[in-house]
Amino acid sequence: EDKVVQSPLSLVVHEGDTVTLNCSYEVTNFRSLLWYKQEKKAPTFLFMLTSSGIEKKSGRLSSILDKKELFSILNITATQTGDSAIYLCADTGANSKLTFGKGITLSVRP
Amino acid sequence: EAQVTQNPRYLITVTGKKLTVTCSQNMNHEYMSWYRQDPGLGLRQIYYSMNVEVTDKGDVPEGYKVSRKEKRNFPLILESPSPNQTSLYFCASSLLGTSYEQYFGPGTRLTVT
Numbered sequence: 001e002d003k004v005v006q007s008p009l010s011l012v013v014h015e016g017d018t019v020t021l022n023c024s025y026e027v028t029n030f031r032s033l034l035w036y037k038q039e040k041k042a043p044t045f046l047f048m049l050t051s052s053g054i055e056k057k058s059g060r061l062s063s064i065l066d067k068k069e070l071f072s073i074l075n076i077t078a079t080q081t082g083d084s085a086i087y088l089c090a091d092t093g094a095n096s097k098l099t100f101g102k103g104i105t106l107s108v109r110p
Numbered sequence: 111e112a113q114v115t116q117n118p119r120y121l122i123t124v125t126g127k128k129l130t131v132t133c134s135q136n137m138n139h140e141y142m143s144w145y146r147q148d149p150g151l152g153l154r155q156i157y158y159s160m161n162v163e164v165t166d167k168g169d170v171p172e173g174y175k176v177s178r179k180e181k182r183n184f185p186l187i188l189e190s191p192s193p194n195q196t197s198l199y200f201c202a203s204s205l206l207g208t209s210y211e212q213y214f215g216p217g218t219r220l221t222v223t
Contacts, residue, residue: 034211042200042214043153088153096141096160096204097168098212102152 002027002093006101014109017079021104023089024071031096033065033072036088038103043088046074079108112137114215116201122221123191131186131218133201139213140206142184143168144176146197147217153200159184160206191222 003026013019025033032050036043047056049065049072056063060079065072076083086103093099114135123129135142143158145168155168159178173195175187184203188195198219202212 042216045211045213048211090153096206097155097158098143098153098202099155099169100145100153102150 002091002097002099004089004091004099004101006087006089006104008104009102010105010107012107012109013079015079015081017108018075018077019079019106021074021076021087021089021106022071023073023101025089025091025099026070027091027093027099029094030067031092031094034090034092034098035063035072035074036090038086038088039084046087076106079106081108081110084108112213114201114203114213116199116215116218118218119216120219122223124223125192126190129188129191129220131188131199131201131220133184133186133215134182135184135201135203135213136182137203137213138181139203140181141212142178142201142203143212144174144184144186145200145202146170146195147200148197156186156199191220193222196220196222 005024007022035046047063052067060077063074088103090098090100117132144156145153147153154170157176159165201215204210204212
């Protein structure tokens with residue numbers, strides 16, 4: 001059975017801090033690893049990773065995948081209060097099935 | 111505007127009263143899926159569909175039914191709701207294949223008393 005584990009489960013930081021969110025996975029037929037941000041509503045897509053070692057960036061957010069060690073990290077630099085959200089990691093296995101981790105709750109204090 | 115819509119957004123009902131939550135997408139996506147989200151458990155897949163008339167169970171299908179008669183619609187049916195089905199439900203869709211992200215609907219908060 002596919003399994004995705006995120007850590008830490010929650011995190012409190014101050015504005016301007018840099019945070020690293022972790023996601024490890026075990027999946028039979030790995031296809032891709034996705035990151036979503038959820039702020040009191042539906043998850044919104046951040047990144048899709050399919051290849052090891054290639055960093056994806058969007059503004060202050062970046063993510064990278066390690067297919068050998070079966071994990072991914074999401075980095076947020078110079079955090080802002082608007083980054084407060086639940087960050088979800090999911091892997092895509094066979095039949096496009098998404099298996100989500102439990103999410104990381106990030107709180108950014110002014 | 112490309113979107114996934116769900117109705118109703120909020121529903122309070124009683125045990126045993128059949129209900130349907132509708133989901134519709136306007137992006138011509140083949141793949142559609144239902145999830146429930148519960149505190150401490152994250153998002154769990156209920157059912158998914160890879161095309162019209164093709165549906166399959168996800169991780170937590172018990173107590174739910176789905177149908178896919180048209181490409182754009184994927185309703186979730188609770189024949190006899192129970193309190194343990196109180197949850198936040200999301201519908202999602204994507205193009206088929208693993209290179210495409212899933213787009214989520216706004217969610218339906220269901221309370222079964």
